[in-house]
Amino acid sequence: MRALEAYQIGCETLSTVSECASFEVFELLSYCASVSRIDVLCDTICLNEQQTNRYLSCLDRRKNGEPLQYIIGEWSFFNRDFSVGKGVLIPRADTETLVEAAILCAKQYQMKNAADLCAGSGCIGISLSCELQIPVDCYEKSEEAFSYLQKNIQKNRANCRAVLWDVCAHSTGMYDMIVSNPPYLTKSDMQTLQREVSFEPEMALYGEEDGLFFYRTITEKWKSHLVPGGWLFYEIGMGQHDAVAQILSEHGFTDICTQKDLCGIIRVVFGRWPAAHVNN
Numbered sequence: 001m002r003a004l005e006a007y008q009i010g011c012e013t014l015s016t017v018s019e020c021a022s023f024e025v026f027e028l029l030s031y032c033a034s035v036s037r038i039d040v041l042c043d044t045i046c047l048n049e050q051q052t053n054r055y056l057s058c059l060d061r062r063k064n065g066e067p068l069q070y071i072i073g074e075w076s077f078f079n080r081d082f083s084v085g086k087g088v089l090i091p092r093a094d095t096e097t098l099v100e101a102a103i104l105c106a107k108q109y110q111m112k113n114a115a116d117l118c119a120g121s122g123c124i125g126i127s128l129s130c131e132l133q134i135p136v137d138c139y140e141k142s143e144e145a146f147s148y149l150q151k152n153i154q155k156n157r158a159n160c161r162a163v164l165w166d167v168c169a170h171s172t173g174m175y176d177m178i179v180s181n182p183p184y185l186t187k188s189d190m191q192t193l194q195r196e197v198s199f200e201p202e203m204a205l206y207g208e209e210d211g212l213f214f215y216r217t218i219t220e221k222w223k224s225h226l227v228p229g230g231w232l233f234y235e236i237g238m239g240q241h242d243a244v245a246q247i248l249s250e251h252g253f254t255d256i257c258t259q260k261d262l263c264g265i266i267r268v269v270f271g272r273w274p275a276a277h278v279n280n
């Protein structure tokens with residue numbers, strides 16, 4: 001099949017499932033047959049039979065709603081590549097806001113280590129470790145997600161330790177900074193998921209009735225794992241900032257701040273564990 005014909009078939013097939021069909025088709029052509037945009041525009045090359053079959057099968061999967069990232073098996077986050085697939089949350093661009101805010105704070109306070117709770121693919125912890133050159137412990141409960149976490153630590157040669165762990169229980173570490181993008185969708189959010197999102201694990205999404213279960217639990221259990229003056233960073237869902245700031249404040253955190261994402265939505269809430277606090 002000619003590259004241009006393949007492109008046209010792809011755009012037609014995905015026009016009903018994607019708002020950026022052309023982008024997705026270029027990604028699939030590159031993945032299945034190493035065909036570039038220039039190859040399509042010049043229409044100089046053909047996909048062989050094996051490449052054509054692979055491409056048509058990927059189009060079929062995408063047409064059935066499977067996310068592009070699962071089909072390709074890899075996605076970029078903070079300029080690094082992360083393996084993804086069934087059982088692990090796809091890294092989101094919004095989450096780069098948390099990483100940026102945490103990097104700024106870590107540099108300002110010369111932080112020496114960190115923990116990433118609910119690590120999933122490891123995109124947050126691995127990015128922090130590589131950017132800051134510090135060790136990061138990445139905690140994840142799901143065995144499926146954990147295997148991606150291990151793979152991504154190796155792939156990025158990150159100074160991270162993958163820990164198969166339920167963050168609702170205490171751990172042993174002490175950290176300058178704890179970051180988390182926990183499951184935060186509410187019961188009603190779960191009933192109106194986009195088709196693609198419903199392919200991702202419920203365990204990565206659902207934050208109980210009001211979406212705040214993990215903010216309450218992590219704040220309570222993990223504040224004693226912060227060194228005096230350490231920082232706790234959360235990614236949050238749209239509109240959760242007041243409730244999460246309130247949870248931090250009730251647990252004795254100070255200097256509570258928020259950070260907006262590129263769309264102007266408050267995406268990060270963070271606070272400081274007081275320097276003079278006696279952990280209990």
Ligand SMILES: C[S@@+](CC[C@H](N)C(=O)[O-])C[C@H]1O[C@@H](n2cnc3c(N)ncnc32)[C@H](O)[C@@H]1O
Nearest residue numbers: 118119120140141142166167181182183203204
């Ligand atoms: C919203 S996803 C975030 C994944 C990753 N940090 C990211 O930003 O892409 C939440 C993650 O928490 C994990 N998780 C859910 N409950 C957990 C628990 N009790 N202990 C540890 N991890 C948990 C899920 O498996 C999922 O990987």
